[in-house]
Amino acid sequence: MPVGTLASVKGVSQDILEELGVRILLGNTYHLYLRPGVEQVRKLGGLHRFMAWPRAILTDSGGFQVFSLNELRKVTEEGVTFRSHLDGSSHFFSPESAMDAQIGLGADIIMAFDECTEYPANQERMRASMQLTLRWAERSKRHFEEHKGEVPWASVETAATQALLGIVQGGMDLALRKESAERTIKIGFPGYAIGGLSVGEPRSLTREVIESTLEHLPIDKPRYLMGVGTPEEIVEYANLGVDMMDCVLPTRAARHGVLFTSEGKISIKQARYAGDEAALDPTCGCRVCLRYSRAYLRHLYAANEVLAQVLNTVHNLSFYLDTMRAVRHSISLGKETGSSCVRSQPKP
Amino acid sequence: MPVGTLASVKGVSQDILEELGVRILLGNTYHLYLRPGVEQVRKLGGLHRFMAWPRAILTDSGGFQVFSLNELRKVTEEGVTFRSHLDGSSHFFSPESAMDAQIGLGADIIMAFDECTEYPANQERMRASMQLTLRWAERSKRHFEEHKGEVPWASVETAATQALLGIVQGGMDLALRKESAERTIKIGFPGYAIGGLSVGEPRSLTREVIESTLEHLPIDKPRYLMGVGTPEEIVEYANLGVDMMDCVLPTRAARHGVLFTSEGKISIKQARYAGDEAALDPTCGCRVCLRYSRAYLRHLYAANEVLAQVLNTVHNLSFYLDTMRAVRHSISLGKETGSSCVRSQPKP
Numbered sequence: 001m002p003v004g005t006l007a008s009v010k011g012v013s014q015d016i017l018e019e020l021g022v023r024i025l026l027g028n029t030y031h032l033y034l035r036p037g038v039e040q041v042r043k044l045g046g047l048h049r050f051m052a053w054p055r056a057i058l059t060d061s062g063g064f065q066v067f068s069l070n071e072l073r074k075v076t077e078e079g080v081t082f083r084s085h086l087d088g089s090s091h092f093f094s095p096e097s098a099m100d101a102q103i104g105l106g107a108d109i110i111m112a113f114d115e116c117t118e119y120p121a122n123q124e125r126m127r128a129s130m131q132l133t134l135r136w137a138e139r140s141k142r143h144f145e146e147h148k149g150e151v152p153w154a155s156v157e158t159a160a161t162q163a164l165l166g167i168v169q170g171g172m173d174l175a176l177r178k179e180s181a182e183r184t185i186k187i188g189f190p191g192y193a194i195g196g197l198s199v200g201e202p203r204s205l206t207r208e209v210i211e212s213t214l215e216h217l218p219i220d221k222p223r224y225l226m227g228v229g230t231p232e233e234i235v236e237y238a239n240l241g242v243d244m245m246d247c248v249l250p251t252r253a254a255r256h257g258v259l260f261t262s263e264g265k266i267s268i269k270q271a272r273y274a275g276d277e278a279a280l281d282p283t284c285g286c287r288v289c290l291r292y293s294r295a296y297l298r299h300l301y302a303a304n305e306v307l308a309q310v311l312n313t314v315h316n317l318s319f320y321l322d323t324m325r326a327v328r329h330s331i332s333l334g335k336e337t338g339s340s341c342v343r344s345q346p347k348p
Numbered sequence: 349m350p351v352g353t354l355a356s357v358k359g360v361s362q363d364i365l366e367e368l369g370v371r372i373l374l375g376n377t378y379h380l381y382l383r384p385g386v387e388q389v390r391k392l393g394g395l396h397r398f399m400a401w402p403r404a405i406l407t408d409s410g411g412f413q414v415f416s417l418n419e420l421r422k423v424t425e426e427g428v429t430f431r432s433h434l435d436g437s438s439h440f441f442s443p444e445s446a447m448d449a450q451i452g453l454g455a456d457i458i459m460a461f462d463e464c465t466e467y468p469a470n471q472e473r474m475r476a477s478m479q480l481t482l483r484w485a486e487r488s489k490r491h492f493e494e495h496k497g498e499v500p501w502a503s504v505e506t507a508a509t510q511a512l513l514g515i516v517q518g519g520m521d522l523a524l525r526k527e528s529a530e531r532t533i534k535i536g537f538p539g540y541a542i543g544g545l546s547v548g549e550p551r552s553l554t555r556e557v558i559e560s561t562l563e564h565l566p567i568d569k570p571r572y573l574m575g576v577g578t579p580e581e582i583v584e585y586a587n588l589g590v591d592m593m594d595c596v597l598p599t600r601a602a603r604h605g606v607l608f609t610s611e612g613k614i615s616i617k618q619a620r621y622a623g624d625e626a627a628l629d630p631t632c633g634c635r636v637c638l639r640y641s642r643a644y645l646r647h648l649y650a651a652n653e654v655l656a657q658v659l660n661t662v663h664n665l666s667f668y669l670d671t672m673r674a675v676r677h678s679i680s681l682g683k684e685t686g687s688s689c690v691r692s693q694p695k696p
Binding site for chain 2: 011015035044045052275293299305309
């Protein structure tokens with residue numbers, strides 16, 4: 001899922017996203033809450049209508065941005081007080097207000113309000129944080145069930161298609177992850193996310209936590225790994241059994257001139273590409289690789305042309321989506337190897 | 349003609365320019381000479397191949413940018429010494445080197461090297477500047493004829509399709525404009541440009557100079573008015589008999605959130621558009637107006653999203669191209685009014 005923080009995948013218009021085969025866009029509740037504001041989007045018919053995007057939209061709960069962008073946040077049982085990174089103004093998110101925000105934005109997939117445990121954290125802190133997330137998950141669900149579909153454009157279909165996913169936390173402790181998964185499942189959601197990863201821990205630990213947590217999540221419901229990763233990682237995690245992932249990497253890397261190709265990562269700013277007439281990725285069929293040379297992309301980047309960001313982003317998204325298509329194809333053919341067999345075998 | 353200063357119309361990919369119906373793109377020799385460099389583009393097969401643009405390209409001579417971006421320039425009979433606005437390095441353009449640059453870039457339409465007379469200027473200065481431009485026009489033509497098509501990818505067709513246009517100067521003095529036109533025609537070019545306007549003079553004076561100068565230019569050859577104007581102005585000048593115009597206004601205004609519509613100019617940053625669900629221009633059929641609301645465009649601009657620049661530019665270019673299509677249609681139907689009849693009547 002590409003990240004469209006402020007109701008826009010930076011530099012790429014919606015028709016190109018459709019052409020690329022994007023099925024679900026991620027919007028950041030924190031950012032949209034600040035600009036243009038939930039009430040504004042609500043009045044304008046929800047995010048789909050506002051940004052002219054007919055396909056699915058997933059919104060995060062706002063929790064992760066509150067934790068990552070706010071040094072002055074204050075967490076209580078009730079919720080989180082934080083300051084806007086834009087103007088320093090004070091705001092408050094609770095499980096209830098995070099549900100109201102996401103319902104008002106009209107997302108199809110809504111995330112429970114959670115606390116993203118920092119890394120490193122000691123055992124006591126990881127347990128307390130996980131338990132807070134569980135209590136917030138209950139409150140999220142209760143409020144969501146009571147208020148879903150309460151939007152000006154509501155119809156039977158709107159309420160019926162909105163889904164709230166639970167989030168498993170527990171830091172890097174496998175026993176806490178197991179407990180978090182089991183208790184979140186007990187609350188009951190139509191899908192489950194693994195949160196609190198890619199927060200600075202070593203990659204081997206990320207994988208260990210993912211693999212272990214997946215064992216405790218039902219395979220017949222969507223399993224969503226939040227905020228990862230490189231192309232190699234998304235292949236690895238998909239083969240482990242992850243169904244959904246979101247990551248700013250393809251779009252953010254594109255803005256820094258880092259491009260993913262079948263031959264590895266390329267930093268297009270390097271002088272070695274100034275005279276390179278080859279396509280960025282000779283095996284890629286995206287509109288960028290079919291038309292432009294590395295030399296031209298290098299020039300656009302070096303000259304700080306906006307088109308550099310546009311074309312780089314289109315290619316990186318195409319590469320990620322192609323990667324996921326290949327993984328799905330491979331899984332559907334039963335060709336996955338190693339731990340990926342977790343998908344095709346029922347749990348004991 | 350949209351302006352693609354650095355081999356890119358800022359934010360808009362070439363396939364969209366094709367879809368918009370762009371026939372000729374303008375590249376700035378001064379900018380391309382500095383980045384990525386003429387020799388680089390030459391080695392890579394010329395601008396068309398470098399930027400993957402199969403349709404026509406016109407390059408200016410570099411003179412206007414040298415004059416407008418360089419306070420420390422030094423003009424002699426031989427040419428102009430100037431400093432790069434990027435790193436302050438010293439460079440020299442002469443009629444001969446400006447021809448070499450444009451031939452090396454592989455432009456289809458090449459402009460003679462001229463001096464853009466500043467405004468205001470006294471009679472003596474306007475005359476001296478006009479005469480210098482005439483001497484440079486002769487040198488431009490001589491060098492162009494001797495060296496056109498001297499490029500690695502040269503074919504009979506390349507040389508045959510490259511055309512060098514002369515530029516009429518003379519400041520705001522109508523008699524000098526007449527003399528400049530007549531003597532430029534005597535040198536002989538397949539088309540003529542009117543330069544040295546939109547340099548700070550009042551608009552009524554611009555029109556007076558254009559109207560007067562056009563009378564001295566052959567109607568059976570392209571007449572190109574450089575660097576104008578608003579939508580109203582391009583309609584006015586086209587009806588006066590101008591065949592080609594280039595202007596940064598649609599693209600530059602777009603970057604500042606100023607959008608041209610059938611109902612007039614809109615500054616999309618204004619709060620009044622925050623809740624406006626209407627299309628930017630209800631009568632426009634461009635991909636932006638067909639899909640997005642003013643509220644969304646306003647949000648993108650206010651949130652400083654790159655997509656704002658992309659969509660705003662696409663719309664403004666579409667509006668300009670639609671305007672010119674309407675003018676051509678109107679002229680071909682003989683419906684033009686007033687002074688436009690200059691086009692359909694042979695000169696005495």
